[in-house]
Amino acid sequence: MSPGEPPRIGDLGENRLVARFRELASAEAGRGVLIGPGDDTAVVRIESNRLLLLTCDMMVEEVHFWRQWARPEQIGAKAMTQNLSDVAAMGGEPGFAVASIAAPGELPAQMVEGIAQGLISTASRYGAAVVGGDLVGSPGPMVIDVALVGWVEEDLLLLRRGARAGDVIAVTGSLGASAAGLVALRQGFGDQRWPELAQVLQAHHEPRPRLAEGRAIAATRQATAMMDLSDGLADDLPRLCAESGVGARIYADRLPVDPACAAVAARVGADPFTLATSGGEDYELLFTCARGAVGEIAAAVSRSTGTAVTAIGEVVSAEEGIALVSTGGERRALGTGFDHFGAQRS
C-alpha cells in the first residue's frame, strides 16, 4: 500500500475488515444479539411463539447496481431493503441479517465500508441488526448477498396464496418512480437538478421497505394474500395469481402512477404506464381482500403510516387470465405496456 493512497481491500486483509465490520455493526446491534460478527456464527435469542421467516436476495454490479450512479451507502441500503421488503410482504417484522460481499482486491476499502454502513444503518432503522457476514475476493463484478431472518405471529402471516375470485386487488403508495429514476440515469439526466428528477432518483436509490404498512395490513386480519412489488406488477402479479390459482383484472386508470414518474417520463420520452407496470423496484405491497374490507385496510394503513392504499383491480377466475383493462374497456396482457397499447389502438 503506497503512502497517501486510500487502502484497498487486498491491503487490509480479512481479519482487519472483520474487525472494522464488527465495530460498525456492534454500535447498532440491538436486543437479542448475544454474539455478533467474529465467531463461527452469530447467536441470537429466539422470539418465542412466532414463526421464523428466512429470505435472501443477491445483487450484482452492472446488473442490479452501478458504481458510477449510486453511493456505496445507497447500494448497501438497497441490498438490505430488498430483504426487509420480503419480510414486510409476509406481515412480519425483521430480526437479524447476514451479508456476503464478493469484490476484487483492488477495490477501495472505503467502498466496502460504505456498503456495510448502508446495510447496517438500514437494518437498524427498521429494528433489525446485521450480525455477521463474509467478504471474499473475486476477479468479477461486486456481488452482494443479504440473508434476513424475521418473525411473524402465525395468525398474521400473509402468503401469496389465499386470493379468491371477487377479491379486490390493492397496492400501497405509488408505482413507477424507481423505474423512472433508472431510465433518467441511463439517458444521462443524472446530473441535472429539478424537483421531480430528484424524487425519482431518490426512489430509485433509496427505496423504503413497507414494513409498518405490512404490519398494519396484517393486523386488520382482512387481507387474503400479499407480496411485494420488486420486479414490477407485470412480473409479480402473475406469481401471486399462480400461487392462489386465480386470474386478475387490473384497471389502467386506477393505477397510482407516481406523479414524479409521470413528469420525468414526459421529459425523457418514456411511457409512465409502462414504468408503473413493468419497471420494478418500487417495493410497494400488493395485496388482496374482500371487496368490503378494502376501506378498513386503507384506513388502518393511512392511520398508522400515512401511506395511501389504492384498489387497482379485482381477482377473477384462473380461466380469465391476467389482463389490463383500458379506460375504453379494451383488454391487453399486463406488461405489454401502454406505449404498445396506444400504438395498437390508433
Add this chain to the structure above:
Amino acid sequence: MSPGEPPRIGDLGENRLVARFRELASAEAGRGVLIGPGDDTAVVRIESNRLLLLTCDMMVEEVHFWRQWARPEQIGAKAMTQNLSDVAAMGGEPGFAVASIAAPGELPAQMVEGIAQGLISTASRYGAAVVGGDLVGSPGPMVIDVALVGWVEEDLLLLRRGARAGDVIAVTGSLGASAAGLVALRQGFGDQRWPELAQVLQAHHEPRPRLAEGRAIAATRQATAMMDLSDGLADDLPRLCAESGVGARIYADRLPVDPACAAVAARVGADPFTLATSGGEDYELLFTCARGAVGEIAAAVSRSTGTAVTAIGEVVSAEEGIALVSTGGERRALGTGFDHFGAQRS
C-alpha cells in the same frame, strides 16, 4: 434455444428455475417447514428454548472452486458444508438454509441444477432443509452464497472465547488432506488413479462437517472454546486466541497429519506439515479444555462418531504469542511451514 442443445439458464427464466428448485427442495423438506421456496420468504417453526445461530459463506468460481475439477453436486455440497461446519463449531444443530447463486445466462441449466442438488442433499444428510434462494444473472464468475440458521441449547453453546492458559488444544480427525487434494489438482495429477490420491481428492471435493462431533464435544460440557478449521490452523488458531485473549503452543510432532496427505505430498513434492497447518478446508473442529478433560471428551467423540481427537498443544498467556514447537524444541511462528523451518534450521 436450439433443438437438441441443453437448456441454458437464460433460456429457462427465473420462474421455471424457481419451480424446478422447489421440486428438488420439497422432496427433502423436513419438519417445521411451513413455506419453502416460492413465496417472499420461507416460513419455519421456531424450536423454542434454544438460541438461534446464523451464518453465511460465499464461494467464487476460480477462487474457491473450479468447474473443470469438481462436479456441480460437489460444488453445492461444499458450499453447504462450510456453513454446516460453522454451526458444528458452536455445538449446534443446523435447521434451515437459503442459497443465492449468481451465474452467466449462457451457463447450462444442468450445472445450476447440480449445484442445487448438492446443496439440498447435503443439508438433508445433516438434518437441515434448503427453504429458499435467489438466482441472478451475472457477467462474471459464478458466485454461490449460503446462509444457514441453526439452533443450540444455551448451556451447550461454545464460542471462540473461553480458552484459558493451561488448557489443552485439541483437534478432531486429521489435517492436510484437503490441501493435498488441491495441490494434486493444480499440478495436474487429478486424472491419475492411486488410493491416497483418491482419498485426498475426496477430502477436497467432499469435506464433511463435524456436526455429530461438535454435539458430542458440547455435550460433555468440558470444552472451553471451539471453532472450525476452514482457513487452516495457522490462520484460524490466532482468531481463537485473539477472542480468548491467550497465546498458544502447538507441538509439531503431535499434529495429526493425514496419512494420505503425507503420501501425496511426497509424490507431488509438497511439505505435509505446511499442508496440515496452512492448507485449510479440512473442516475439522479445534477446541480447548482443561488438561484433565481431554480424555473424557476424546472418549465421548470416539464413542458416538468413531472420530479421533488429538491433543496438539496448550494454551499459554497472550504475551507468549502463538508458536509451533519442533521435535527439537525450536519455536517458529505458526504458518511459516516446515519446509521453511527445515531450511532455516540447517
